[in-house]
Amino acid sequence: xxxALERFGLTGLVFYAALKEVAHPPAEAAPPPVxxxxxxxxxxxxxxxxxxxxxxxxxxxFAFSGIYPxxxxxPHFYPVRRLLKIxxxxxxxxxxxxxxxxxxxxxQLVLNGFVxxxxxxxxxxxxxxxxxxxxxxxxxxxxxxLITANTDWTDAQLYWIVSxxxxxxxxxxxxxxxxxxxxxxxxxxxxxxxxxxxADYQQLMAAADQGLQxxxxxxxxxxxxxQLKSANPEKGxxxxxxxxxxxxxxxxxxxxxxxxxPLADFAERQYIAGLxxxxxxxxxxxxxxxxxxxxxxxxxxxxxxAEDARDIAAYLYTLGGPQRIExxxxxxxRF
Amino acid sequence: MLLVAxxxxxxxxxxxxxxxxxxxELGERFLYAYNCGGCHVIPGIAEARGTVxxxxxGLGTRIYIAGLxxxxxxxxxxxxTDPQQVEPGSAMPKAGVxQQQAIDIAAYLYTLH
Numbered sequence: 001x002x003x004a005l006e007r008f009g010l011t012g013l014v015f016y017a018a019l020k021e022v023a024h025p026p027a028e029a030a031p032p033p034v035x036x037x038x039x040x041x042x043x044x045x046x047x048x049x050x051x052x053x054x055x056x057x058x059x060x061x062f063a064f065s066g067i068y069p070x071x072x073x074x075p076h077f078y079p080v081r082r083l084l085k086i087x088x089x090x091x092x093x094x095x096x097x098x099x100x101x102x103x104x105x106x107x108q109l110v111l112n113g114f115v116x117x118x119x120x121x122x123x124x125x126x127x128x129x130x131x132x133x134x135x136x137x138x139x140x141x142x143x144x145x146l147i148t149a150n151t152d153w154t155d156a157q158l159y160w161i162v163s164x165x166x167x168x169x170x171x172x173x174x175x176x177x178x179x180x181x182x183x184x185x186x187x188x189x190x191x192x193x194x195x196x197x198x199a200d201y202q203q204l205m206a207a208a209d210q211g212l213q214x215x216x217x218x219x220x221x222x223x224x225x226x227q228l229k230s231a232n233p234e235k236g237x238x239x240x241x242x243x244x245x246x247x248x249x250x251x252x253x254x255x256x257x258x259x260x261x262p263l264a265d266f267a268e269r270q271y272i273a274g275l276x277x278x279x280x281x282x283x284x285x286x287x288x289x290x291x292x293x294x295x296x297x298x299x300x301x302x303x304x305x306a307e308d309a310r311d312i313a314a315y316l317y318t319l320g321g322p323q324r325i326e327x328x329x330x331x332x333x334r335f
Numbered sequence: 336m337l338l339v340a341x342x343x344x345x346x347x348x349x350x351x352x353x354x355x356x357x358x359x360e361l362g363e364r365f366l367y368a369y370n371c372g373g374c375h376v377i378p379g380i381a382e383a384r385g386t387v388x389x390x391x392x393g394l395g396t397r398i399y400i401a402g403l404x405x406x407x408x409x410x411x412x413x414x415x416t417d418p419q420q421v422e423p424g425s426a427m428p429k430a431g432v433x434q435q436q437a438i439d440i441a442a443y444l445y446t447l448h
Contacts, residue, residue: 073364073367073368074364074367075367075381075382081382126373126428129424129425129426129428131428131429131430131431132370132373134431136370137368137369137370137430141382142370142372142382143370144373145370145374145385145387147387148385148386148387197426198424198425198426199424202424250393258393258396258398259397260397260398260399260402261389261390261397262389262393264390269386269387269388270386270388270426271387271388274388274401274422274426274427275424275425275426294402294403294422296403297402298398298399298402298403324386
């Protein structure tokens with residue numbers, strides 16, 4: 001130190017001291033670790049509380065301002081719709097756990113279910129060939145048409161929804177007014193709905209009005225599904241092209257025809273030609289002889305052979321999600 | 336690119352309005368109000384993902400309605416207001432759509448290509 005002072009004078013000394021400082025900074029008096037932790041915790045708590053207060057205040061201002069569009073004649077914003085749907089689905093899944101499903105495959109249960117469905121559900125949900133009435137049409141979110149194969153819910157979940165209803169959706173709870181077996185009857189009938197055509201439903205109503213047991217039901221079409229098992233969908237695809245179906249129908253990966261309806265997602269479609277339930281036998285019959293069902297239809301009779309119609313139907317049932325067909329094949333009650 | 340898209344879009348709207356005399360924007364509202372989407376897939380309409388009947392995608396260039404009627408504005412309006420008159424027993428119900436509402440709905444559907 002003295003040597004440095006001798007050699008470089010006072011300036012050198014200052015410089016030397018500064019260098020020494022950089023190389024060996026004096027140990028800072030470390031704050032006690034407890035204090036630092038306390039500071040962190042304090043900051044986090046204050047931030048969280050302030051955040052909650054701000055959110056609550058914002059929410060209150062939003063609610064009291066009245067700017068939220070509550071009108072039911074406009075749909076929810078997409079994110080709101082998604083959130084409501086997820087909340088509803090998860091809640092039903094959670095709360096319906098442990099419900100024991102009785103045997104729904106009983107004629108009397110289903111028939112009773114039809115009477116109750118017609119009286120309590122049809123108003124908002126409609127029925128095959130029957131629209132929801134003005135009350136049902138005005139509800140938001142829209143009450144779903146229940147006539148397609150219901151692959152969203154299990155029997156227990158449907159029973160839970162019928163029993164307890166759904167808040168903020170217009171779906172009422174039926175548990176205090178309908179008995180257990182009545183509510184199961186509605187579920188049993190709903191499982192039957194996707195096999196019932198508009199004409200079948202008219203017959204059901206006519207029979208009920210005359211106090212008769214209905215003779216006509218939807219068909220489970222075991223025969224048609226059995227025929228599909230031996231079909232060749234790949235050959236069906238080639239046959240579609242051979243018969244020129246794509247010149248009238250838009251068919252994914254085949255052609256863009258715009259004379260008749262597109263055949264995309266055919267497996268998910270509920271009706272053919274607005275008349276027949278979309279089941280294998282009906283599809284094959286429609287392909288072979290459409291005029292038999294709808295004399296004035298623009299769909300021509302191309303003289304399709306029986307085995308060709310079977311292969312074409314098998315290919316059409318590969319278009320779209322398989323859940324509907326699987327449900328109808330395996331779960332349709334039979335009696 | 337955007338300009339081209341805008342032009343294409345507005346000319347579609349003009350064509351639709353010209354063909355039907357209806358208002359596609361009102362049509363969009365009525366399509367929601369009558370829950371047409373409960374049975375049909377309809378591009379641009381909220382919740383319109385129904386699989387009961389055929390998709391209405393591309394209806395503006397479809398040749399036939401219900402496999403029975405040539406797709407003209409008059410026939411489309413008739414089909415929307417009273418499908419049972421065109422085809423008794425059809426799964427398409429008479430939902431109570433008025434003539435003017437059907438004209439607006441048709442105007443919207445003719446924007447779908």
